[in-house]
Amino acid sequence: PPRSTQSRSSAASDVYKRQGQDILSTIMKVGDLRNESVTLHLPLNSKRDKLHSVKTIYFMNPNEENVKRVIDDFSKDLYDSVYFHFTYPIKRQLLEKLALSLAKINCAYRVKQVFQHFLNYIPITPNFFSSNMGSCYDMLHSSKHATNYEENCEIIANSLFSVIKSLKVSPVFFYMDGIASDVVKHLQNTFSEYGQEYLASETTKERGCAVIILERKFDLASILMHSWQYGPLINLSLIHISEPTRLLSISYAVFCLKKKK
DSSP states (O other), rough: OOOOGTTSSSSEEEEEHHHHHHHHHHHOOHHHHTTTEEEEEETTTOOOBBOOSEEEEEOOOOOHHHHHHHHHHHTTTTTTSSSEEESSOOOOHHHHHHHHHHHTTTTTGGEEEEOOOOOSEEEEETEEEEOOOHHHHHHHOGGHHHHHHHHOOOOOOHHHHHHHHHTTOOEEEEEOOOOOHHHHHHHHHHHHHHHHHHHHHHHTTOEEEEEEEETTTOOHHHHHHTTTGGGGEEEEEESSSTTTTOOOGEEEEEEEEEEEE
8 A cells, every 4th residue: 555545653444345455465575565554454255344534445355245335334334534546447327326324324535545456367477467367267158158258358457557557668459369368458448548648658658568368279489489580589477367377277378569779
């Protein structure tokens, strides 16, 4: 959590969803959180006691399930000073639902600040990222998940946009037909909504990259690593659209290619 949301001398509690826990665990240790005066860490879906006179930070993905859980927390009078940190910009309809629900129970004044980030990925190393989507291949190819196909493509696109924004690069997309092209369509919509100011920045203009989106059946690594090809000329960042511990479930590999200086 940013220092601006709390002073170092005041204690704070952190309420997170599993995705928020995964993000924090790769970049911050418990000692780092304590240095920021965050002394208590509680899962959003756990049973929690009332805690007043302490700043409470919700770090979570802005989806319907999490918003319902937050509204339930406010109705139970669990916290009296709340800061929201969403891992991705919350949709307007969902934000209005949250605001209206809190107003109905006369708790809106307890919300001190709302922050929206682009953190829909897990940073494993500086050049290795994961969107942490379990059973991704099955969700995109199985007929039983057909109704959620567009939603899953949107989740992948949001994750890729978060990584690209964090790298501060101006991307050019190359992709195969099929599912990859559907993901790019969602990416284009995301850039239209959030990317104009970002792409116009001087830092981004100076750092271009090629983003290649492929299905896992395409063996790009062998081509790039061949001594007669372009492997020696690039830096490679690998993004796995699945949890890194389940390699067989990886559906896409996305390479951000940048020229070596």
